Amino acid sequence: MDEFHPSIRGFEALLESPNTPDAEERLEALVTLLRNAPQTDEGNRVFEATWKTIESADPSGSSKSIHLAWCFLLICRARFYRGDAYSGLEPASRALAIANNAKDPGLQARAAKLMGAMYLETGNYPEAITSFSRALDAAQRADDIEQQVGILSNLGLAHQYSGHYSLAIPCYERAAQLSDDAESASLSVWSQGSKATALSNMALACLHMRDYQRGIVAAELATKTLAAPANMHEQVIRAGAEYYFTRLLMELRSPTEAREHAALARQYSVGTTDLGRMFGDLAQGLVEVYDNASRDIGLSRLQTVVDASRKGTASMLREALSTIVRAYEIAGQPNSALVYLHEIQDLNRDSRIRNVLLHHNRHIETIRKRQDVAAEAAMDEKLAELRVQRLSVDALRE
Numbered sequence: 001m002d003e004f005h006p007s008i009r010g011f012e013a014l015l016e017s018p019n020t021p022d023a024e025e026r027l028e029a030l031v032t033l034l035r036n037a038p039q040t041d042e043g044n045r046v047f048e049a050t051w052k053t054i055e056s057a058d059p060s061g062s063s064k065s066i067h068l069a070w071c072f073l074l075i076c077r078a079r080f081y082r083g084d085a086y087s088g089l090e091p092a093s094r095a096l097a098i099a100n101n102a103k104d105p106g107l108q109a110r111a112a113k114l115m116g117a118m119y120l121e122t123g124n125y126p127e128a129i130t131s132f133s134r135a136l137d138a139a140q141r142a143d144d145i146e147q148q149v150g151i152l153s154n155l156g157l158a159h160q161y162s163g164h165y166s167l168a169i170p171c172y173e174r175a176a177q178l179s180d181d182a183e184s185a186s187l188s189v190w191s192q193g194s195k196a197t198a199l200s201n202m203a204l205a206c207l208h209m210r211d212y213q214r215g216i217v218a219a220e221l222a223t224k225t226l227a228a229p230a231n232m233h234e235q236v237i238r239a240g241a242e243y244y245f246t247r248l249l250m251e252l253r254s255p256t257e258a259r260e261h262a263a264l265a266r267q268y269s270v271g272t273t274d275l276g277r278m279f280g281d282l283a284q285g286l287v288e289v290y291d292n293a294s295r296d297i298g299l300s301r302l303q304t305v306v307d308a309s310r311k312g313t314a315s316m317l318r319e320a321l322s323t324i325v326r327a328y329e330i331a332g333q334p335n336s337a338l339v340y341l342h343e344i345q346d347l348n349r350d351s352r353i354r355n356v357l358l359h360h361n362r363h364i365e366t367i368r369k370r371q372d373v374a375a376e377a378a379m380d381e382k383l384a385e386l387r388v389q390r391l392s393v394d395a396l397r398e
Contacts, residue, residue, distance in 0.1 A: 066107065092114045113139075149175045149178045196241060246262045286326070
């Protein structure tokens with residue numbers, strides 16, 4: 001954190017006059033600053049100050065435009081992490097426009113993937129599927145296997161959230177296969193985490209399809225793939241895999257094994273992110289609910305997770321709500337389960353309404369800009385006409 005303070009004190013100098021001759025150097029330094037910015041209030045102030053300054057910047061110039069696109073992508077990512085995916089759509093769109101103009105398939109893949117993630121988080125699943133499909137095409141043109149794996153996992157989630165599990169599972173299977181291919185080609189720095197993510201997502205899809213045995217196989221492969229997580233990101237993936245493993249085992253009435261995997265979910269969630277801790281607490285709460293002696297403790301724990309998730313991303317809240325609904329079903333309290341089920345429905349409805357309004361506002365803004373251009377053209381035409389008339393009058397006077 002201390003290393004970041006000097007950058008904060010000097011970042012305004014980087015933002016001054018983004019269209020000056022040294023703009024490329026300024027933007028390159030700004031990209032580095034944003035990459036290192038913490039996900040804190042202080043860091044968010046830097047992201048928003050950057051957005052305020054560069055949102056109207058001229059993206060002309062190939063090198064400069066690439067730096068500008070990365071600034072937009074990092075701003076979008078920061079907004080996503082703080083639970084404001086709707087406001088992440090505009091910078092993602094700006095980055096994608098630059099990538100398309102530069103005909104840079106690698107950048108197109110990253111921008112379209114991030115835009116898809118924004119749509120996924122806001123519940124606009126058709127647009128998410130479209131964005132991820134375009135991202136996958138770009139990643140294939142760039143021959144970027146790492147991007148393809150991540151995009152396929154996200155595309156699977158978009159299908160899954162849409163209720164199309166039969167379309168989701170092939171995406172996960174393809175992602176896992178590509179990860180294996182990358183590992184065989186000695187590109188395994190990232191492939192294990194990516195493969196585990198795909199398999200973990202497959203386990204979740206199987207859980208919802210009630211194909212529990214197939215889900216168990218996927219969850220077990222995910223945990224074996226990340227037998228020794230190398231960093232916090234992999235710890236979160238492992239915690240998620242253990243959580244889904246726990247849920248599947250509970251559906252198969254295997255409480256002893258479920259407790260073992262819930263304990264592992266808690267173990268790997270320690271010292272990680274909000275998402276990682278959520279996985280650990282959900283797994284622990286569920287196994288407690290299955291035991292009459294600890295049922296009230298489990299329900300209380302799950303309620304705490306739901307309350308905390310309301311301050312996070314929509315996907316986290318949906319997962320927490322889904323889990324507590326199942327917990328109240330297990331506890332034989334259908335009325336309480338219905339309360340949270342209605343909240344899920346309200347959350348989905350609100351997402352649809354916000355997406356409709358967002359689409360409407362964007363449409364209105366597009367029309368307004370076209371009208372402004374037309375009005376300006378009409379004004380120029382009128383001025384030209386008046387100049388001709390004045391010249392004619394001046395000629396008559398002579």
